Amino acid sequence: MAATAQAVIGKDVARIDGERKVTGAASYGSDFALPDQTYAFLVTSTIAHGRVRRIDEAAARRVPGVIAVYTHLDMAGKVKPGKLMADGGYMGTSIQPLTSPDILHDGQIVAVVVGETFESAREGAYRLDISYHQAPASAGFGDAGVETVAAEEASKSHEDPKIGDAATAFQQAALRIDASYSTPTQHHNPIELFTTLCHWSDGKLTVWESSQNVWGYKYGLAEQLGIDPNDIRVVSPFIGGAFGSRGSLTPRTAIIAEIARQLQRPVKLAPTRDQGFTIATYRAETRHHMKLGATLDGKLVSLSHEAWEVTSRPDNYMVSGTKATTRLYRCPNVYSKVSIVHADRNTPGFMRSPPELPYLFALESAIDELAVAAGIDPIELRRINDTQVEPIKGLPYTSRSLMACFDAGAKAFGWHDRNPKPGSMRDGDWLIGWGCASTMYPTAVAPAAAKVRLMPDGKAIVQTAAHDIGTGAYTVIGQVAAERLGLPLENIEVQIGDSALPPAPVAGGSNTTASVCNVIAKACDRLRHQLFQQSNAASTKDMSAMSLASVLGDLPKEGMEAYAENLPHGTKPDSIGKLYQGHSTLAGGSELKDRIQFAFGAEFVELRIHRLTKEIRCSRLLGAFACGRIVNPRTARSQLMGGLIWGLSSALHEETEIDQASARYYNDDLAEYLIPVNADVRQVEVLLVPEEDKAVNDLGIKGLGELGNVGTNAAVANAVYHATGLRIRDLPIRLEDLL
Ligand code: MOS
Missing domain, CATH: 3.30.365.10 (Aldehyde oxidase/xanthine dehydrogenase, molybdopterin binding domain)
Structure with a gap:
């Protein structure tokens, strides 16, 4: 443990993002807006089992402002179904709607209507005329068909x-x-609905969607859309509740991304509360x-x-x-x-x-x-x-x-x-x-990676693609960095929730604090080491006890950066490589x-x-x-x-x-x-x-x-x-x- 100036770990401190949250400065998934964005509205099945027989789009297309209607007839073959997370994939379900007329559950997505406004898309969706071939459906326990x-x-x-x-x-x-x-x-029912906003620019896709797993989403979407994961960025700085419902990709995201690719315009989806019961997990x-x-x-x-x-x-x-x-x-x-x-x-x-x-x-x-x-x-x-x-x-x-x-x-x-x-x-x-x-x-503890950059003015930027699902991750990450660098907490800027940052595991299994704080501590220690090695003061003293203030003056304008990876007990050496492919290896419990x-x-x-x-x-x-x-x-x-x-x-x-x-x-x-x-x-x-x-x-x-x-x-x-x-x-x- 570094004997630094102040103990910040263990202190009862207010959330460093609290003010941003209560003043509305924090942007959640659906708060992001882009010029020229279009609005998508989902139509979901009214049967739990069967097939779509016929879709009459005429009335929907006549609604002023409706730009396009997408059904399985337009989308089949455009988006690949993904593998379930438990089977080594990134998805919460292997059921990918709009790939065929088949209906496997109540409230499955059967069409997407896109409009110039939310209202036009919704009106168009309501006017879509869909008929089904209905098959018997088994609800669960006690049903003969299970x-x-x-x-x-x-x-x-x-x-x-x-x-x-x-x-x-x-x-x-x-x-x-x-x-x-x-x-x-x-059902989890997080207050923030299951929204997504997708935009393509120069062949690269950006997705603004609240997520507990930004790196996983990036790789999963790449698979589903058939593109290079490096051409995808998932942004999720603040999350209006998740509780597991945003840990794995749901089928909506690739669908909206594909529609945005076809329209060459940003597409924003804000599903309704009841749609959330069937398009996400439970x-x-x-x-x-x-x-x-x-x-x-x-x-x-x-x-x-x-x-x-x-x-x-x-x-x-x-x-x-x-x-x-x-x-x-x-x-x-x-x-x-x-x-x-x-x-x-x-x-x-x-x-x-x-x-x-x-x-x-x-x-x-x-x-x-x-x-x-x-x-x-x-x-x-x-x-x-x-x-x-x-x-x-x-x-x-x-x-x-x-x-x-x-x-x-x-x-x-x-x-x-x-x-x-x-x-x-x-x-x-x-x-x-x-x-x-x-x-x-x-x-559970998982492999994670992080970067820390110290600036000559004594401020530090900490970066890792962790997620704050409302739990206080911003604050505990800041506390660990402050303590390890010996800086006041207000000098630490925490950047998380973005797949452009070094990978961190899914915010699941309550592993974030243990996984991320340990790698942040390592990156900070490495930074101290680099810094004191470079300055002449290093040779005689215990570096962990030294104050950063004495060497700040030696820093170049752009500051100095350290990177660290952490491989927890019980994880295999290749799990850092897997982390860089969007897979989290959670080790612990009884495993x-x-x-x-x-x-x-x-x-x-x-x-x-x-x-x-x-x-x-x-x-x-x-x-x-x-x-x-x-x-x-x-x-x-x-x-x-x-x-x-x-x-x-x-x-x-x-x-x-x-x-x-x-x-x-x-x-x-x-x-x-x-x-x-x-x-x-x-x-x-x-x-x-x-x-x-x-x-x-x-x-x-x-x-x-x-x-x-x-x-x-x-x-x-x-x-x-x-x-x-x-x-x-x-x-x-x-x-x-x-x-
Ligand atoms: Mo938790 S259900 O692993 O968000």
Whole structure:
């Protein structure tokens, strides 16, 4: 660690981009505008399965201002379908609309109308007359037309963790829990819609689109459009919410780019909210069958987690959260199996804590059921089964502070005052329920590259193609550079979100802070080294302790630049090369050969449920989290607080409803897709439990963005049980479930 003038890492500092955001100076994807730009409006299918029979464009073309109409008849062969990200590609789906008349899901793009104004394009789109050959559509679970495939058959790389003989151990166990759970379809609904703006100039394409993966987009678009990736630039300095929905390319971008190429004018697309439900990705519904066997004193002897996930017809997308749930507790006999269910749906994708949120709901509900069956406090049951070594391969956790989190959280929450008897705690007509659950999230670190340039006036410019999805990436990057260079934070200019910058990984799997801060630190150290080597002062002193001020005068006008790459533990040497082809290599979690790395936390929920009406109110949320070194407690707290609220939302509010007969979504707007409002969220408390982990990476950073919303849903369900004695195993929990 450089002993520089000031410690900036770990300081509670305000966002360096905060002022730009609140004054409107920050430009989000759709804020960019170009002279002579045209406007595109999408037309999406009103059936989930079948073919386009006929499209009558006459009325649309008569709308004043309409420039062009594009359907599969015009676009077939112009844009190549891309590979799914999980299969080594860049896409969120392999379904590329407008390549044929085939319809594979509700709301698939079937036409694009381009106009001189947004209004003319929209009017033209509304006047397009489309008829279909409709085929039967399967919505998902419970539908006869679905096809269920074991994940191990669907994907060569998939492995179902198991050890020992879980079936026999379960049969012989003194205590047994055997229960099924389910979680619903959910949509991210970032406030910024799924817009894109594409412009060609001298054969080169620029795309302004909010993205969690600018380098990935550049390479994916190059493949789809059949051009050199070096002729593509993706610009995304500010992002109005992403949560996984902008991590992989969606089909719209190449379509709009191709139309802009044909028209030789910039084309801007601003889809509607309901279109966002079907042209982007979502969290698929899941089902779980849990079997826990334990001794009378609460020791787990058998754990079995079977799960099913819905996906589209062509894609084997899955989240497979058993990698986490089979490793949370000590258990000698573990079985797991994931299956995927192909239905007539669009391909699901990453949505905040993709595997852990649904899978830990099942595990942490079942653990609570076991605690009740054993007559043991649920925190004590977790302590009995706590471990520093994961049970599948016997690998040590780099650090694991789960029980420290429970202890700190229980103290702050007042857990020892809890009467465990359901329905025993009341406030007048309100039944009080207290529930808790564990959270865990893999610590992923990815290769990254960065440049730092120091100017003679003592200002520094830091460049890396990282992404700030609202998490505070600008600020933590600035903090690391300020500390390593020994400069005030206001001297640091952070440039990110542009594929013209040195590559950084996808902002996914909560890896950004750990991946990017480590490479920034390296670039800064290298710059110091270069600088002092060049100046004569270097020979005698420890360079890391020297002030830059003494050598600034020696700098040329254009300053001095240093470049660095970082290859984290567990990544192969060629992963820098892959990074330069838009592929991120996330290493960590349970994927490493010699160790396992996760962040942990404990979540507590207080519910008030009305005795007569069964109205459910959440009066308190509290989370205690240990995530290695905290670069900025303010942005960390903000992420975790948002996570707790979203976790509450996943338990009580959110569900995308699907019409079983037509396989179409019917609450695809923010009026009917429920999310918590301020009145639903009363007291939220976040405790940061100190944790030092030197193994995860040089700076000791664990990701925390996705840790907060895992486990909250189970804590809510466990609190419902404590308040009412009713065990609700299917989310979301609504008052009709309690009547
Ligand atoms: Mo996260 S779903 O990896 O943005």
